[in-house]
Amino acid sequence: MMKVEILTPKGIEFDREVKEIIIPTRSGQISVLPHHVPLISVLKAGKMRIVTEKEEIEKEIEGGILEVCKDKAVILLKKF
Amino acid sequence: MELKEIRLKIQSVTNIWKLTSALETLSALKMKKSQKIALESRPFAQKIGQLVRLVEPTLRDRVAMRRRPLKEALAVVIASDRGFCGSFNQNILKSAEKEIIQITQKSHVTTLPVGKKAVSYFNKKGIKTERSVIGIGDYGTLEEIKPLSDYIIKSYVDNNYQRVYLMWTDFVSTFTQKPRMIQLLPLEWENLKEFAHEADKGVEECETLIEPSPQILVREIIPQLVEYLIYQCVLESNASEHSARMVAMRNASDNAHERVGELTLEYNKARQEQITKEVCEISSAKEVLG
Numbered sequence A: 001m002m003k004v005e006i007l008t009p010k011g012i013e014f015d016r017e018v019k020e021i022i023i024p025t026r027s028g029q030i031s032v033l034p035h036h037v038p039l040i041s042v043l044k045a046g047k048m049r050i051v052t053e054k055e056e057i058e059k060e061i062e063g064g065i066l067e068v069c070k071d072k073a074v075i076l077l078k079k080f
Numbered sequence B: 001m002e003l004k005e006i007r008l009k010i011q012s013v014t015n016i017w018k019l020t021s022a023l024e025t026l027s028a029l030k031m032k033k034s035q036k037i038a039l040e041s042r043p044f045a046q047k048i049g050q051l052v053r054l055v056e057p058t059l060r061d062r063v064a065m066r067r068r069p070l071k072e073a074l075a076v077v078i079a080s081d082r083g084f085c086g087s088f089n090q091n092i093l094k095s096a097e098k099e100i101i102q103i104t105q106k107s108h109v110t111t112l113p114v115g116k117k118a119v120s121y122f123n124k125k126g127i128k129t130e131r132s133v134i135g136i137g138d139y140g141t142l143e144e145i146k147p148l149s150d151y152i153i154k155s156y157v158d159n160n161y162q163r164v165y166l167m168w169t170d171f172v173s174t175f176t177q178k179p180r181m182i183q184l185l186p187l188e189w190e191n192l193k194e195f196a197h198e199a200d201k202g203v204e205e206c207e208t209l210i211e212p213s214p215q216i217l218v219r220e221i222i223p224q225l226v227e228y229l230i231y232q233c234v235l236e237s238n239a240s241e242h243s244a245r246m247v248a249m250r251n252a253s254d255n256a257h258e259r260v261g262e263l264t265l266e267y268n269k270a271r272q273e274q275i276t277k278e279v280c281e282i283s284s285a286k287e288v289l290g
Helices: B003-059 B088-104 B116-125 B142-157 B214-289
Strands: A002-008 A011-018 A020-025 A028-032 A039-051 A056-069 A072-077 B072-078 B108-114 B163-171 B177-185 B209-211
Touching: A002 B003, A011 A039, A011 B003, A020 A056, A020 A072, A028 A039, A039 A072, A039 B003, A039 B214, A056 B003, A072 B003, B003 B214, B072 B088, B072 B116, B072 B142, B072 B214, B088 B108, B088 B116, B088 B163, B088 B177, B088 B214, B108 B116, B142 B177, B142 B214, B163 B214, B177 B214
Parallel strands: A002 A072, A039 B209, B072 B108, B072 B163
Antiparallel strands: A002 A011, A020 A028, A020 A039, A039 A056, A056 A072, B163 B177
């Protein structure tokens, strides 16, 4: 499990432990699992999928920034 | 004082009291909303600040992060469009002026005032200004700030300025607001540390992979970083302005209220005095006529 935080200028929109995130970046869709290497990536518009223990959340995003460091991923978006 | 004079005075102070208490209620609402907006976006802005730290090792020699020989500096000062907010504008403008004088010793400085009050202050002081931004609403929005941040980035990249400073009022609480300054460009972690509200713990030095490439990151992220940093500072200033106005108006209406009480007392005394005098006159006249 890893911690995922989604931040927008409106506040912290999402802060939970998840199993996996599948997210569209400029260099293609990537999936981030626990123990991913530290990464900063530019996101592009598309569908983001967050897989948690119980559910799968799918959401359209318009681009943003992804930062992965240790077992924590922070996604900065304009809107969520 | 004459009775009529006092009555007029009571009337005018009551009017002031009505006005200030209406303004107090209004700015209390605005204060709540602007505080909420500023506080909500803080984590986002802080994270943006922290990102600078992560990308700094990789992007140190890029324009946005490289120190160039300093000739011209730009100081962006954020004040408000409207007055009636206690010492809010005075505080930020005075401290900005002091900072600007200090920077002047090292380089040539141009000031970019945000808010009518800042514009008129610097014009009066004869400080060189360029472009001014007025009309940012009660709650700044990204759309309103975009032209400002685009201009700052463009003139920095074009090498019109080698250093950009940002001065604004940081919102601490309803009763405390602090004028602050950061060096916005070049982006340096050393200067943003305090802004990001982060001690050195937390983020560990780790080799960070940058995707797709540092070039794209610079092109995509740096303008956004700058934009959001300015945005947050405007929000903080908004929250500070409304808080300062609320407090100032509360003090003003309290004072006005107190003054009405005092004047009413004076009025009653004068009235009584007059009645006593009249009774006195009547009774003495009666005695004489006796």
